[in-house]
Each structure stands twice: as structure tokens, then as C-alpha cells.
Amino acid sequence: MNLRKKYNIPSNSVITIAGTVGVGKSTLTNALADALQFRTSFEKVDTNPYLDKFYHDFSRWSFHLQVYFLAERFKEQKKIFEYGGGFIQDRSIYEDTGIFARMHYEKGTMSETDYETYTSLFDAMVMTPYFPHPDLLIYLEGSLDDILARIDKRGRTMEKETPVEYWQEMHGRYEKWIDSFSSCPVLRLNINDYDATEGTSAIEPILEKVAVILEQKNLAKR
Numbered sequence: 001m002n003l004r005k006k007y008n009i010p011s012n013s014v015i016t017i018a019g020t021v022g023v024g025k026s027t028l029t030n031a032l033a034d035a036l037q038f039r040t041s042f043e044k045v046d047t048n049p050y051l052d053k054f055y056h057d058f059s060r061w062s063f064h065l066q067v068y069f070l071a072e073r074f075k076e077q078k079k080i081f082e083y084g085g086g087f088i089q090d091r092s093i094y095e096d097t098g099i100f101a102r103m104h105y106e107k108g109t110m111s112e113t114d115y116e117t118y119t120s121l122f123d124a125m126v127m128t129p130y131f132p133h134p135d136l137l138i139y140l141e142g143s144l145d146d147i148l149a150r151i152d153k154r155g156r157t158m159e160k161e162t163p164v165e166y167w168q169e170m171h172g173r174y175e176k177w178i179d180s181f182s183s184c185p186v187l188r189l190n191i192n193d194y195d196a197t198e199g200t201s202a203i204e205p206i207l208e209k210v211a212v213i214l215e216q217k218n219l220a221k222r
């Protein structure tokens, strides 16, 4: 059974998955893409030349890393645009600026000049025709303890060695950020309410909710 057709989800939809590090974005990205026969757009972690250095010295590398992520996400965005949609995207570009760059600036690990340079670059890049907003942002939320357990389970040394206070700060910022996010429709999911590792049938309730929101969005366009 083609689940995309069953739930009448348009084949050109772009769904982005947001949430703090380790919450389960990549896992859900794969599960949804499988179920809908969509392409995926992932963050490249293993080949990122700055990430490991960044975790060892935020102040030295935060600007480099943000510019790198911005360039990578822009290339992905362009690819999605050129394919005409039909993508599940692991993490939104909005989190780079709304969570990460801002947090490092406000915590003093990115200078004001670097932050201004980064935000002006970000603003210039998102105001292009390559930058349609996604049709839906799925926001994953869970308790800090559950998320720390997942970071631990995944086992990236650089993340495991990062003080818990960093993840706690990020967790709090995400909660505030999503409450004021308005660039596209949002579906909030609690990670205790589904298990994306349990196969397609386990995520059908998510597809139903996705379908309702996309349908409402399309009706509003008419």
C-alpha cells in the first residue's frame, strides 16, 4: 500500500524535522521517507571539518562552523528546489540561526562582529527564490533526561564529552524557540508517543496528522 497516496500527501511536499541534538530527527527522517517514498536531506556529520574542533573550542570555531552549516544547508535547499520537492529534511535552517548561532553569541562564544556577519549572510541567503519555506515543520520534543540518554546511546565522543549544561541550555532555548516559530505550519510530537524504530505501522498515526495539516494548508492557499 502506498502510504503517501493513502493519506493523500502531495508528492512535492517538503517536510523538515526540528529538535535538539539526539532527539531522534535522523531516525524519523528515514522512517518518514521510507513510508512516503520521499528523498532525504541529511546533515553531514562525519565529513564536517569543523564539528570536532568546535566541540573542543567553541570560541575559536563557532563562526567557521556556522558558515559551513549555512553553506551546506543552502546547497541542500537548492537540491530540494531543483527536484521540485518530495523531501524529508533532517533539521531546519531556522535552527542554525534561531538556536545555535544565537546561543553562542549570547553565551559569549561568538563575537558580536561574527554574529552580525553571520546573520546578514543568513538573511541574504534565505531571501532568494531557492528558499521556499517547508510545507511543514515536525518538532520533536522530549525530556532532557531522555535526550541525554539518546546522545549517550548514539555515542559520538565529542557530544558525550560536552558538559550537560550545554544540552540543558539548548533544551530550554528550543522550548522557547518553537513557541514563537511561525515560518510554516508546525506539528509537535512527543518522543514518548511514537517509536520510529518500530517500522512503518508505528508511524502511520504521524502520517495521518501530517496529512491533516497539509490539507488545511492547501485549502488555505485556494
Ligand SMILES: Nc1ncnc2c1ncn2[C@@H]1O[C@H](COP(=O)(O)OP(=O)(O)O)[C@@H](O)[C@H]1O
Residues within 6 Å of the ligand: 019, 020, 021, 022, 023, 024, 025, 026, 027, 028, 150, 151, 153, 154, 194, 195, 196, 197
Ligand atoms: N524511538 C526511538 N526509541 C529509542 N531510541 C531512539 C528512537 N529514535 C531514535 N533513537 C536513538 O536515539 C539516538 C539519536 O537519534 P537520532 O535520530 O540520531 O537523533 P538526531 O538526528 O535528532 O540527533 C540514536 O541512537 C537513535 O538510534
Ligand SMILES: Nc1ncnc2c1ncn2[C@H]1C[C@H](O)[C@@H](COP(=O)(O)O)O1
Residues within 6 Å of the ligand: 019, 020, 021, 022, 023, 025, 026, 043, 045, 051, 065, 066, 069, 091, 095, 096, 097, 100, 101, 159
Ligand atoms: N548550526 C549548528 N551549530 C552548531 N552545531 C550544530 C549546528 N547544527 C548542527 N550542529 C551539531 C549538533 C550535533 O553535534 C551535530 C548534528 O546534529 P544532530 O542534531 O545530531 O543531527 O551537529
